[in-house]
Amino acid sequence: MIDAHVALMMLGIFILLVFLGFPVAFTLMALGIGFGYYAYFDAGRMWRSFNRLAEDSETLTSVITWFEGAFNNRIFDLFINQTYTVMSNEVLTAVPLFLFMGYIVERANIVNRLFSTLNIAARNIPGSLGVAALITCALFATATGIVGAVVTLMGMLALPAMLKARYNKSFASGIICAGGTLGILIPPSIMLIVYAAASGVSIVRLYAGALLPGLTLVGLYLLYVMGRAMLQPKAAPRPTSDEVPEVPLPKVLWMLATSFFPLAFLILSVLGSILFGLATPTEAASIG
Structure with missing residues (x-):
């Protein structure tokens, strides 16, 4: 799927969710995280975390490792960094x-x-x-x-x-x-x-x-x-x-x-x- 198709899909889902009555702010945030996860998805990086899951025997460690594998994506780092950048921007205040x-x-x-x-x-x-x-x-x-x-x-x-x-x-x-x-x-x-x-x-x-x-x-x-x-x-x-x-x-x-x-x-x-x-x-x- 090329970038143009992804952008059109994102726009279509946004319009649909807004017409269904979802709040615009949370709709934009969810679409940004979801499509950002797709854009920065790295299968090798995720499976390296899941491979450690097979080596761990403790339940708590396994759960933590599973979450690390599922959320091992750059979009979450960017989400936190951009949120802090916007909140600390004096002009946007x-x-x-x-x-x-x-x-x-x-x-x-x-x-x-x-x-x-x-x-x-x-x-x-x-x-x-x-x-x-x-x-x-x-x-x-x-x-x-x-x-x-x-x-x-x-x-x-x-x-x-x-x-x-x-x-x-x-x-x-x-x-x-x-x-x-x-x-x-x-x-x-x-x-x-x-x-x-x-x-x-x-x-x-x-x-x-x-x-x-x-x-x-x-x-x-x-x-x-x-x-x-x-x-x-x-x-x-x-x-x-x-x-x-x-x-x-x-x-x-x-x-x-x-x-x-x-x-x-x-x-x-x-x-x-x-x-x-x-x-x-x-x-x-x-x-x-």
Whole structure:
């Protein structure tokens, strides 16, 4: 069996186990150990251990020798070494800290209030719900750094609101999916942290290089949503006064001050401390 066949088999088993409901982390670990055992299998090395089994008469020694023969494979040494290497990597320590920061932002109900406030503030803009959803996705993606959390939360929060406002289904779904993927690019992206740890590239340089393209992508998404809302009004109807009430400007500014600016200040503080060299990503994640 060639390597390509083994890789395809591994991918197929992974997809099957995930669809059956097995946890992704344990599925990946089991597949890695199982196929790694196959890749590093050395029959001569194993049988040398089993040959000693025939020479031993004591039961306990025989059991130990049998286990030594069955597990006499390099994959177990690599498993232990790689586990220690990942756990002792200072750059990767930032990953759970950024995830914890995003979890706190989610549980603090900031995202819900932010989406509602932006929806009211942008009610006179074409595609106001889509614009509010995209900005919320961008800010929440920046706070979490991962795609799944953003798509899941905004799918439950913004998608029903857009469908209730008679938005085109594919248009509304595309807004959520496109906004959720911004978490891969806009710092502090978890993917960039993992890539920096694997490739040895400076995470600060990766963040500096990804910030402007990420913001540019947000701007292009917003232009597309507003442009399509103007060209195809049925795809993104304007909200009525019953759906989104008219709110005085001072109250809108106060709502923004209590929902938008705290999250923006948190993000700018974390990113600013990293980009200006005031703190490492791990230290900035701890502060956040």
